[in-house]
Amino acid sequence: MTRTLANSRDTALLHRAARVIPNGIWGHMATRAIAPGYPQFFSRAEGCRVWDADGNEYLDFMCAWGPNILGYRHPKVDGAALAQLARVDSGNGPTEVLVDLAERLTAALDHADWCLFQKNGTDATTACVTIARSATGRRKIIMARGAYHGAVPWCSPSVIGVTAEDRAHLIAFDWGDLADLDRAVAEAGEDLAGIILTAFRHDVGRDQALPSAGFLQAARAACDRSGAMLILDDVRAGFRLDLRGSWAPYGVKPDLAAYSKAIANGWPLAAVAGAERARKGAEQIFTTGSFWYGAAAMAAGVATLTLLAETDALSHIAVMGQRLRTGLDAAAARHGYQLRQTGPVQMPMVLVEGDVDLRIGNALCLAALRHGVYLHPKHNMFLCAAHGPSEIDRAVEAVDAAFADIAAAGLEPA
Amino acid sequence: MTRTLANSRDTALLHRAARVIPNGIWGHMATRAIAPGYPQFFSRAEGCRVWDADGNEYLDFMCAWGPNILGYRHPKVDGAALAQLARVDSGNGPTEVLVDLAERLTAALDHADWCLFQKNGTDATTACVTIARSATGRRKIIMARGAYHGAVPWCSPSVIGVTAEDRAHLIAFDWGDLADLDRAVAEAGEDLAGIILTAFRHDVGRDQALPSAGFLQAARAACDRSGAMLILDDVRAGFRLDLRGSWAPYGVKPDLAAYSKAIANGWPLAAVAGAERARKGAEQIFTTGSFWYGAAAMAAGVATLTLLAETDALSHIAVMGQRLRTGLDAAAARHGYQLRQTGPVQMPMVLVEGDVDLRIGNALCLAALRHGVYLHPKHNMFLCAAHGPSEIDRAVEAVDAAFADIAAAGLEPA
Numbered sequence: 005m006t007r008t009l010a011n012s013r014d015t016a017l018l019h020r021a022a023r024v025i026p027n028g029i030w031g032h033m034a035t036r037a038i039a040p041g042y043p044q045f046f047s048r049a050e051g052c053r054v055w056d057a058d059g060n061e062y063l064d065f066m067c068a069w070g071p072n073i074l075g076y077r078h079p080k081v082d083g084a085a086l087a088q089l090a091r092v093d094s095g096n097g098p099t100e101v102l103v104d105l106a107e108r109l110t111a112a113l114d115h116a117d118w119c120l121f122q123k124n125g126t127d128a129t130t131a132c133v134t135i136a137r138s139a140t141g142r143r144k145i146i147m148a149r150g151a152y153h154g155a156v157p158w159c160s161p162s163v164i165g166v167t168a169e170d171r172a173h174l175i176a177f178d179w180g181d182l183a184d185l186d187r188a189v190a191e192a193g194e195d196l197a198g199i200i201l202t203a204f205r206h207d208v209g210r211d212q213a214l215p216s217a218g219f220l221q222a223a224r225a226a227c228d229r230s231g232a233m234l235i236l237d238d239v240r241a242g243f244r245l246d247l248r249g250s251w252a253p254y255g256v257k258p259d260l261a262a263y264s265k266a267i268a269n270g271w272p273l274a275a276v277a278g279a280e281r282a283r284k285g286a287e288q289i290f291t292t293g294s295f296w297y298g299a300a301a302m303a304a305g306v307a308t309l310t311l312l313a314e315t316d317a318l319s320h321i322a323v324m325g326q327r328l329r330t331g332l333d334a335a336a337a338r339h340g341y342q343l344r345q346t347g348p349v350q351m352p353m354v355l356v357e358g359d360v361d362l363r364i365g366n367a368l369c370l371a372a373l374r375h376g377v378y379l380h381p382k383h384n385m386f387l388c389a390a391h392g393p394s395e396i397d398r399a400v401e402a403v404d405a406a407f408a409d410i411a412a413a414g415l416e417p418a
Numbered sequence: 419m420t421r422t423l424a425n426s427r428d429t430a431l432l433h434r435a436a437r438v439i440p441n442g443i444w445g446h447m448a449t450r451a452i453a454p455g456y457p458q459f460f461s462r463a464e465g466c467r468v469w470d471a472d473g474n475e476y477l478d479f480m481c482a483w484g485p486n487i488l489g490y491r492h493p494k495v496d497g498a499a500l501a502q503l504a505r506v507d508s509g510n511g512p513t514e515v516l517v518d519l520a521e522r523l524t525a526a527l528d529h530a531d532w533c534l535f536q537k538n539g540t541d542a543t544t545a546c547v548t549i550a551r552s553a554t555g556r557r558k559i560i561m562a563r564g565a566y567h568g569a570v571p572w573c574s575p576s577v578i579g580v581t582a583e584d585r586a587h588l589i590a591f592d593w594g595d596l597a598d599l600d601r602a603v604a605e606a607g608e609d610l611a612g613i614i615l616t617a618f619r620h621d622v623g624r625d626q627a628l629p630s631a632g633f634l635q636a637a638r639a640a641c642d643r644s645g646a647m648l649i650l651d652d653v654r655a656g657f658r659l660d661l662r663g664s665w666a667p668y669g670v671k672p673d674l675a676a677y678s679k680a681i682a683n684g685w686p687l688a689a690v691a692g693a694e695r696a697r698k699g700a701e702q703i704f705t706t707g708s709f710w711y712g713a714a715a716m717a718a719g720v721a722t723l724t725l726l727a728e729t730d731a732l733s734h735i736a737v738m739g740q741r742l743r744t745g746l747d748a749a750a751a752r753h754g755y756q757l758r759q760t761g762p763v764q765m766p767m768v769l770v771e772g773d774v775d776l777r778i779g780n781a782l783c784l785a786a787l788r789h790g791v792y793l794h795p796k797h798n799m800f801l802c803a804a805h806g807p808s809e810i811d812r813a814v815e816a817v818d819a820a821f822a823d824i825a826a827a828g829l830e831p832a
Contacts, residue, residue: 024520024532031706033511049506068508092463094482094684097447106438118438123537124707138579155706162704165552169586265708270508272709283440290576292445292569293538294679295686
């Protein structure tokens with residue numbers, strides 16, 4: 005079905021928001037950064053479906069930008085959190101659930117002996133860097149140019165409001181380039197505290213890239229030689245690719261890793277998970293937050309990790325991701341387009357070949373919206389366990405129809 | 419009643435925690451930072467009562483270190499959040515509740531035209547500093563020596579894992595000292611981006627101090643002369659003293675303010691609230707988090723701010739705070755002790771005169787625990803709306819008995 009999307013309520017909310025919120029909305033969920041026509045406000049979510057403020061329903065492939073891994077409002081996850089809420093959430097200290105969660109997380113991950121919990125992915129990446137410096141007594145942090153590690157001054161993609169000193173001890177290198185990594189390690193010299201890497205290259209607007217085993221091994225070896233800490237930023241990818249941590253298939257173990265997003269299926273939670281050799285560094289720093297001991301999100305985390313361990317959710321997501329990728333390629337080909345689908349199928353990055361200015365991708369995604377599917381034209385997307393074969397096939401049909409729409413409108417690759 | 423506090427479950431949890439969490443527990447809720455004998459783990463909270471993991475019940479005066487302002491598990495707050503959870507919490511964007519909350523918060527505060535929401539108080543203070551730099555194009559931030567503004571490298575009370583550059587553009591001065599403030603402003607010169615101050619002086623382990631009107635006016639005037647931003651860190655005090663912002667009684671308006679803790683009665687939420695002149699600075703920075711658009715905590719925030727506006731909760735808390743202060747002074751005097759109770763009565767700081775090493779305060783608080791009252795010997799405490807006259811009187815009786823215990827044990831001021 006093609007729909008004209010009602011948007012009067014969304015427009016009215018944007019108008020109200022513009023008065024009391026800078027730009028009407030801030031950060032990564034501002035739809036002006038996607039394409040004009042995307043709804044900004046939502047009213048409901050369930051499984052793999054979302055409804056915007058005007059009541060338009062979409063089959064969703066953003067999954068709240070990652071947190072939704074088992075399906076929105078999963079009854080077992082929310083049930084566990086609500087049962088905890090009925091006892092205590094924020095109290096004068098943690099509850100037994102903290103220990104349950106720490107035990108479950110360290111047991112699931114192949115690299116971790118201990119963990120700490122926070123609220124934001126940025127809390128976790130910042131704590132990892134601080135712990136690396138504490139553990140080593142050194143300052144330099146190597147990171148990949150263009151990688152996203154959070155939105156505070158040391159790592160924000162924007163430099164507005166940031167001072168040069170906030171980034172004084174960062175050394176950038178080109179992701180995956182072993183020679184450039186060597187150059188960065190040499191530049192850091194004896195002051196190398198750590199190397200921080202995302203699970204794979206998932207920068208906005210460009211092809212994703214899985215790491216080679218050799219690249220991860222080289223980073224590991226450089227840290228071993230130097231006594232520095234290898235930090236895995238698994239905030240975005242964590243748990244969706246592998247419950248043991250995203251580098252488990254490579255056999256490369258980080259000393260420190262940051263998790264968030266999918267850890268509690270949408271409840272606000274983040275974690276630093278570390279190896280024994282980083283424990284003392286963690287013991288020495290001061291890191292805390294008013295709500296970091298909140299038990300409801302931790303109960304949701306225990307339930308989420310339990311379900312991921314005890315069901316076939318992750319293998320299902322991988323199968324569905326492949327089904328989507330194959331279907332989208334075929335749909336594109338039927339209309340004379342070619343897609344560039346890169347990275348893990350569980351986190352689809354779908355770009356159109358030759359679409360340098362995203363003109364086609366934007367039009368395609370807007371057309372898909374009208375056909376009832378919520379995609380993103382330049383950020384990786386996410387699958388969840390609630391995506392079944394019928395939802396994937398319906399999404400492919402919708403994208404097929406969207407390709408027909410844009411082809412009819414004369415949109416062709418430059 | 420005097421109790422021997424069962425602690426076998428707490429001890430067992432600490433033992434398990436020590437394996438999978440550095441130091442067993444991190445941050446401000448680690449009870450080893452209070453005094454040996456404090457329970458670490460809790461199992462339940464309701465109104466102004468908490469139960470530890472062993473089931474011991476306490477009349478509570480920490481209020482989750484601030485968030486609990488209306489009573490733990492307030493049915494209207496939790497009801498609003500749960501109703502929102504049944505629709506959507508973390509989705510692909512915000513819900514209408516974001517706009518409701520922004521409108522309600524800017525209407526309540528006397529200084530704010532717009533706001534942004536986060537998860538941690540530190541998120542909000544960090545964003546305020548970044549916005550001040552963005553708005554002014556300058557770098558220097560003046561802050562009071564010893565003030566707590568959060569737990570990330572630029573402001574953490576610990577320097578372990580922190581580099582000198584993280585604090586390169588901070589200038590410290592002595593809180594309340596106008597001449598020292600002038601000196602700091604002169605040192606910043608034309609590079610002054612902002613002055614950040616807590617609502618009043620509430621540093622750990624020392625007497626609290628309310629600001630003089632002259633001090634706040636001097637900080638405001640310095641910012642006006644220089645074109646810098648005056649930042650109120652109202653994370654700890656916000657909403658408990660005055661719903662219009664803690665400086666409203668002084669008639670001094672900050673350009674930017676950070677709120678968190680009590681804003682949603684225990685649900686994880688923080689806010690930056692700014693004046694029109696700081697809006698452009700806010701529009702230009704990039705600040706975001708995976709869960710910052712979560713609607714459940716925002717619904718809790720709307721309900722909390724509504725209840726604070728429409729009930730006598732805040733005046734009640736002030737009356738109960740005065741009743742507690744008067745009662746505690748009398749109880750101390752009955753046993754030959756003298757207390758130093760400072761700062762606002764809603765946030766009691768209770769120190770014992772002559773108790774330089776906290777030996778008496780620690781013993782007093784441990785004795786009070788056995789008499790069923792949870793106090794803190796060196797951090798400010800918090801009252802909530804669920805504290806009624808009978809709870810205050812019972813707390814005073816318990817502290818009276820605790821003084822009798824420590825007097826009998828021979829504990830006297832040095």
